[in-house]
Amino acid sequence: MTFNDDARIDTSKVQRRRGGKTAAIGGGTLLGVIVLALASQLLGGDLTPLTGLVTGGGSSAQEQTVAFDECETGADANQNDECRMAGAADSLDVFWEDQFSSGYRAPGVILYQGTTTSACGQASAAIGPFYCPADESIYLDTEFFAELRSQFGATGGSLAQMYVLAHEWGHHISNITGQLGQVGNETGADSGSVRLELQADCYAGAWVQAASSTTSSSGVSFLRPVTQEELADAMNAASVIGDDAIQEKAGQTVNPDSFSHGSSEQRQRWFQTGYQSGATACDTFSVTASDL
Numbered sequence: 001m002t003f004n005d006d007a008r009i010d011t012s013k014v015q016r017r018r019g020g021k022t023a024a025i026g027g028g029t030l031l032g033v034i035v036l037a038l039a040s041q042l043l044g045g046d047l048t049p050l051t052g053l054v055t056g057g058g059s060s061a062q063e064q065t066v067a068f069d070e071c072e073t074g075a076d077a078n079q080n081d082e083c084r085m086a087g088a089a090d091s092l093d094v095f096w097e098d099q100f101s102s103g104y105r106a107p108g109v110i111l112y113q114g115t116t117t118s119a120c121g122q123a124s125a126a127i128g129p130f131y132c133p134a135d136e137s138i139y140l141d142t143e144f145f146a147e148l149r150s151q152f153g154a155t156g157g158s159l160a161q162m163y164v165l166a167h168e169w170g171h172h173i174s175n176i177t178g179q180l181g182q183v184g185n186e187t188g189a190d191s192g193s194v195r196l197e198l199q200a201d202c203y204a205g206a207w208v209q210a211a212s213s214t215t216s217s218s219g220v221s222f223l224r225p226v227t228q229e230e231l232a233d234a235m236n237a238a239s240v241i242g243d244d245a246i247q248e249k250a251g252q253t254v255n256p257d258s259f260s261h262g263s264s265e266q267r268q269r270w271f272q273t274g275y276q277s278g279a280t281a282c283d284t285f286s287v288t289a290s291d292l
């Protein structure tokens, strides 16, 4: 997905932190963990592991918030990963505000390097992107974006980055509607966890469809219409992060009882549902197990 060059970006919706303590790097095994984590945590590290997040550490004394002076237009967003996140956040915020007649509030979006502190514990690259309901904020490690680019290529990488943000924003929407609060740590093919994750995929699809008609403060739409190739990239990204695909990649037997995010087929299908029918079609909690 590409921004219109002259779209104007309001960067106040994203916070950039620098100078957090660098996560300790261990021996060779850690690399394997990170590589494996990449697939599972593209959209998988969010929410459910929150109770297991590393606690303690506190925020670093050196950590500081850095302004986004270089991100002003869609052209900047097309060039720079952090500006792209700021632009996508602006677009998501405008889109979702429009979906609610009342009660909408924006999530915090924190871009960090190394580690930072959240109300759900310490965030680090090993945990991957996640949404913390306790402070209603999305945490994204910027190094992760480079990993996405290497995994999905230049075009697919940009879209995958925005897909991650749109998915996490979807968790915030489920939090506002109260559905997130009803889900615990259960797993299984038709568990609340899977329904919540598929809902976030559906919400992401709804935004992708609407993104080219969502306008920035300059009156220009944020994004150009999504191309068939980009849509195929999104489907590919959704496929790679299905629980079955992740288990197979890890050399495990596919076990639906341990699913927390849904299968590759489900994740693609719910993204498509949102893309074709909009956010109102995303009530994954009301469908029967066989329709999930």
Ligand SMILES: [Zn+2]
Binding pocket: 043, 044, 046, 047, 167, 168, 171, 197, 200
């Ligand atoms: Zn998720």
